[in-house]
Amino acid sequence: MMQAYLDSGMTGTAVFEFFVRKLPAQRNFLLSAGLAQVMRFLQEARFEPAELEWLRTSGRFSESFVDYLADFRFAGDVHAIPEGTAVFPNEPVLRVTAPLPMAQLLETRLINLLHTSVLVASKAARMVLAAPDKRLVDFGLRRAHGSEAGLLAAHAAYMAGFAGTATVPAAPLWDIPIMGTMAHSFVEAHEDESRAFLDFARSRPQEVVLLIDTYDVRRAARTVVDIAPVLEREGITVKGVRIDSGDLPQLAREVREILDKGGLPHVSVLASGGLDEWKLRDFTDAGAPIDGYGIGTALTTSEDAPALDCAYKLQEYDGRMTRKLSSGKATWPGRKQVWRTYGSDGSIAGDVISLEDDDQPGTPLVEKVMEDGRPLGEVPTLAAARERAAAQLAALPPRLRALEPAEAYPVAVSDLLQRTADEVAREIDRRGHRGEVPAK
Amino acid sequence: MMQAYLDSGMTGTAVFEFFVRKLPAQRNFLLSAGLAQVMRFLQEARFEPAELEWLRTSGRFSESFVDYLADFRFAGDVHAIPEGTAVFPNEPVLRVTAPLPMAQLLETRLINLLHTSVLVASKAARMVLAAPDKRLVDFGLRRAHGSEAGLLAAHAAYMAGFAGTATVPAAPLWDIPIMGTMAHSFVEAHEDESRAFLDFARSRPQEVVLLIDTYDVRRAARTVVDIAPVLEREGITVKGVRIDSGDLPQLAREVREILDKGGLPHVSVLASGGLDEWKLRDFTDAGAPIDGYGIGTALTTSEDAPALDCAYKLQEYDGRMTRKLSSGKATWPGRKQVWRTYGSDGSIAGDVISLEDDDQPGTPLVEKVMEDGRPLGEVPTLAAARERAAAQLAALPPRLRALEPAEAYPVAVSDLLQRTADEVAREIDRRGHRGEVPAK
Known part of the structure; x- marks a missing residue:
C-alpha cells in the first residue's frame, strides 16, 4: 500500500x-x-x-x-x-x-x-474505584500476552492508580515501585514452612511479605506469630502476609484475628488469586480486613x-x-x-x-x-x-x-x-x- | 526468592x-x-x-x-x-x-x-474447524496486546492451520506466508475508488486483492468488473476482493453474482471484520460464497x-x-x-x-x-x-x-x-x- x-x-x-x-x-x-x-x-x-x-x-x-x-x-x-x-x-x-x-x-x-x-488503564481504573484506599499491585506479567503486554500493563496500571508492580523491568524503565513476591514453590522446596518463612525474611529483610496458603492458611498464620519475634530480635520486621486461595474475606478475618492476638497488629493482610474489580468491590462492601491486593490476569488481559x-x-x-x-x-x-x-x-x-x-x-x-x-x-x-x-x-x-x-x-x-x-x-x-x- | x-x-x-x-x-x-x-x-x-x-x-x-x-x-x-x-x-x-x-x-x-x-493456537484451531477448506489469514497484530503477542499469534495460528498472516515480521522469522492487505484509507486518499484500485494493482501486481467496502460494496464490485480487463491487458490479474463490513454472506452472494456475470469467476471473495469461529460456522452452514477470511481481534486476543x-x-x-x-x-x-x-x-x-x-x-x-x-x-x-x-x-x-x-x-x-x-x-x-x- x-x-x-x-x-x-x-x-x-x-x-x-x-x-x-x-x-x-x-x-x-x-x-x-x-x-x-x-x-x-x-x-x-x-x-x-x-x-x-x-x-x-x-x-x-x-x-x-x-x-x-x-x-x-x-x-x-x-x-x-x-x-x-x-x-x-x-x-x-x-x-x-x-x-x-x-x-x-x-x-x-x-x-x-x-x-x-x-x-x-481503563480496566485498572475500575479496580482502583472498587477498592478505595487499598494498595493494588500488578501481579499480571505471567499471563499477559507476551512480554511487552506485561510491561505496558505495569505502566498503564500505575498510571491509573495502582501502587506498584511485581514486573521488575518496569522499575528501571519508568521508576514504578516494584513489590517482590514469594511463590508457593518456595514453601514447597523447604521441608518446613516455618524454615521457608525464616529463609525468605532473612534474605530480603527490607520487605517481608509471607505467602501463607501453600498448605493450611490458619496454621501458617500461627507459624508467622511464632517466628515474628525471632525475626524481630534480628531486626527484621514482618510487613505482611498474603493469602492466594480460598474464601479470601473469611480467611482474612481469621488471619487478622490470629495476628492481632499474636501481637502482630502492624502486619498487613494481603490477598491475591483470580481477583477482579467485582470481587474487590464485594470485599470492600463486606468490610474484609484486607489491606492490599495483588491482581494479575484480570488486569493484564482486561479479561472481561x-x-x-x-x-x-x-x-x-x-x-x-x-x-x-x-x-x-x-x-x-x-x-x-x-x-x-x-x-x-x-x-x-x-x-x-x-x-x-x-x-x-x-x-x-x-x-x-x-x-x-x-x-x-x-x-x-x-x-x-x-x-x-x-x-x-x-x-x-x-x-x-x-x-x-x-x-x-x-x-x-x-x-x-x-x-x-x-x-x-x-x-x-x-x-x-x-x-x-x-x-x- | x-x-x-x-x-x-x-x-x-x-x-x-x-x-x-x-x-x-x-x-x-x-x-x-x-x-x-x-x-x-x-x-x-x-x-x-x-x-x-x-x-x-x-x-x-x-x-x-x-x-x-x-x-x-x-x-x-x-x-x-x-x-x-x-x-x-x-x-x-x-x-x-x-x-x-x-x-x-x-x-x-x-x-x-x-x-x-x-x-x-487453541482459539485458531476452533476457527480452522469451523471453516473447513477455507483460507484463514491472521489480520490481528493491531489489536494484539503489544507487538510480541502479535508475533506469537501469527506463529500459533499458522501452526493451528491458518494459511498465513498479515504480520510481515513473521515471514523472515518463521517463513510464514504473508498476505498483504489494503486499507480503507488507501481508497479514501484517492479521489476516485477505481483510481485507487488501479494504483494498488499496478504497484503490487503479484497479489491483487481489492478492498471493496469503503463506500458501497456493490458499486465497488462493479468497478472491479470495469477495471479488471484494463489490468488484464497490462498482464495483471485481480485475484480477489475483500468485504470488511455489513451482512457478509449476503454481500458475498451479490458480489459473487456481479463478478460472475462480469466474467470474473476466478476472482475470490474474501471477508473480514469482527469475525470469530461462530460467525465462520454460520457462514459455512449458510453456504456463503466466501473463499477466505481475514481474522483479527477474536484470534489474537482469544477474545472469548x-x-x-x-x-x-x-x-x-x-x-x-x-x-x-x-x-x-x-x-x-x-x-x-x-x-x-x-x-x-x-x-x-x-x-x-x-x-x-x-x-x-x-x-x-x-x-x-x-x-x-x-x-x-x-x-x-x-x-x-x-x-x-x-x-x-x-x-x-x-x-x-x-x-x-x-x-x-x-x-x-x-x-x-x-x-x-x-x-x-x-x-x-x-x-x-x-x-x-x-x-x-
Whole structure:
C-alpha cells in the first residue's frame, strides 16, 4: 500500500486519528494511555539493516520503496488527549499529521500500543474505584500476552492508580515501585514452612511479605506469630502476609484475628488469586480486613473485555476531508477537537466533538505534543499522568464510577462537523457516480 | 526468592511442570504451543550489563546474587508434549529439570510464552474447524496486546492451520506466508475508488486483492468488473476482493453474482471484520460464497477466553516430591507422563497421567527435548508442528470438534500417582505438626 502511494506520487499531507468506536458493554469510560510509548516509538522508529535486506530480497517490494524505508524517520506532528484523561467513543485520542506514506506506515504499531495501554488503564481504573484506599499491585506479567503486554500493563496500571508492580523491568524503565513476591514453590522446596518463612525474611529483610496458603492458611498464620519475634530480635520486621486461595474475606478475618492476638497488629493482610474489580468491590462492601491486593490476569488481559473497537482512520488528505461510509463503521471527517464541560460540583458533564477551529463552550482536550517529529516542550511524566488520572476518576459522575453499565456519558457532535460529514458523504457519492475508468 | 535460595544453599535439582488447571468453558481442548519460543529463550537467556548494573545499584539484591545472575545460562533438561498436540487439564505441557534457583528464575517468562501460544493456537484451531477448506489469514497484530503477542499469534495460528498472516515480521522469522492487505484509507486518499484500485494493482501486481467496502460494496464490485480487463491487458490479474463490513454472506452472494456475470469467476471473495469461529460456522452452514477470511481481534486476543488457568509448579525438589494443597489449586506431585489411547476409528479416546516410569497402556506424549541446556537432536520445525496439529484436529472425537461445550475428554490419574499424591499430603501434614521454630 505504501509502495503504491509512492509509485503514484501520493505524498501529500495526511491526517489520521486514533479513536474508539464504542465502549465495551462493561465499560462506562476509558482512560487515555500509551502516549509516552507512542512518542518514544515515533522518535526511534527505524528500519534495521537486516530488515531492509529481507525486504530487498523478498521479491515483494521495489528498490525505490526499500530506499524510502531505509531513510524513514518520523517527521510529522502529533496531537493527543493527555494520558490519564477520561475519554469516550469517537474522541480523537491521538492525531498524526504527516506525509501520507509516513502516517500510513505507523498505523499498525500505533493502534497496537494505544489499544493495549488504553485497555489496561481503563480496566485498572475500575479496580482502583472498587477498592478505595487499598494498595493494588500488578501481579499480571505471567499471563499477559507476551512480554511487552506485561510491561505496558505495569505502566498503564500505575498510571491509573495502582501502587506498584511485581514486573521488575518496569522499575528501571519508568521508576514504578516494584513489590517482590514469594511463590508457593518456595514453601514447597523447604521441608518446613516455618524454615521457608525464616529463609525468605532473612534474605530480603527490607520487605517481608509471607505467602501463607501453600498448605493450611490458619496454621501458617500461627507459624508467622511464632517466628515474628525471632525475626524481630534480628531486626527484621514482618510487613505482611498474603493469602492466594480460598474464601479470601473469611480467611482474612481469621488471619487478622490470629495476628492481632499474636501481637502482630502492624502486619498487613494481603490477598491475591483470580481477583477482579467485582470481587474487590464485594470485599470492600463486606468490610474484609484486607489491606492490599495483588491482581494479575484480570488486569493484564482486561479479561472481561480484552479488546476495544478502535481505529486509526484517514480524516483528511491533501487538504480534502475524507470519511469511510462502510456499514456500521462510518467515520467523522477532518481534524477534530473535544470540548469538555463541567457541572457545578466539578464533575464532568458532557463533551462536544468539533472540527479543530470550531470553538465550543468548555475546555479543549486535544493538545499538540510533537512537531516535525520532535516532542513539543517537556515530555509529560508518568507521575503527571497518574495525578491527572486520579483527578479524572474523582471528577467522574457517580454513575460512571459504578462497575455496572450506566447511561452513556453525553458526547455530542458540533453542527458544523455534522454538516461537514454530510457534505463529504455527498461529494463521495458524486464522485462515485462519475464512474469512468481512468487510463494508465 | 532466588536470593533466598542461594543464601540458604538450596541449589538441589528441582522439577517444575507447566500445565493448565482447567479448560475455559468455551474450549473442549487445547493445542500444545510455544515450545519453539521457549527453547530459543532458554538458549539465549542472559542478563545484559545494563540490567545487572541496575540490579546492583537498586539496593535490593546482594552482590553475590547479582554475580550469579551475571553468569546465568540455562543448563537444565526440558521435557514437553510436542507442539500441535491436543492437550487437556493437568497434563504437563512442559517440564523443566534444573537447579532450583535456575528453574525458578524462568517461571514468569515460561508461563508468559506458553500461555500466550497455547491460548491463540487453541482459539485458531476452533476457527480452522469451523471453516473447513477455507483460507484463514491472521489480520490481528493491531489489536494484539503489544507487538510480541502479535508475533506469537501469527506463529500459533499458522501452526493451528491458518494459511498465513498479515504480520510481515513473521515471514523472515518463521517463513510464514504473508498476505498483504489494503486499507480503507488507501481508497479514501484517492479521489476516485477505481483510481485507487488501479494504483494498488499496478504497484503490487503479484497479489491483487481489492478492498471493496469503503463506500458501497456493490458499486465497488462493479468497478472491479470495469477495471479488471484494463489490468488484464497490462498482464495483471485481480485475484480477489475483500468485504470488511455489513451482512457478509449476503454481500458475498451479490458480489459473487456481479463478478460472475462480469466474467470474473476466478476472482475470490474474501471477508473480514469482527469475525470469530461462530460467525465462520454460520457462514459455512449458510453456504456463503466466501473463499477466505481475514481474522483479527477474536484470534489474537482469544477474545472469548483471553486467559487460561495455568501454572508452572514445583513437583519435586532434591529427590522429594512436592505439591500444593491450596484450596482449589492442589497439584499432582512428581515427574509425569501422559499416555494416550485411540479408538478403533483412530480418534483419541482417553489419557492417563502417571508418574514418569509408571507405564500405562497407550502412547506416551511427553518427550525429552533439551538436555544440559541444549536441544536434543533436531529442533522440531513449524511445518512439522503444523502437520501434527492437522492430524490431531482430525483425530478429535466429533463432540470435541464442535464449538459448543462438550462432555469432557476423559483424563484419568494412575493409581500410583493418586497414592503418591495422598502420601505427599500426609507427609506435609506430619511435618506441619512438628511445628517447632528452627533457630537461625
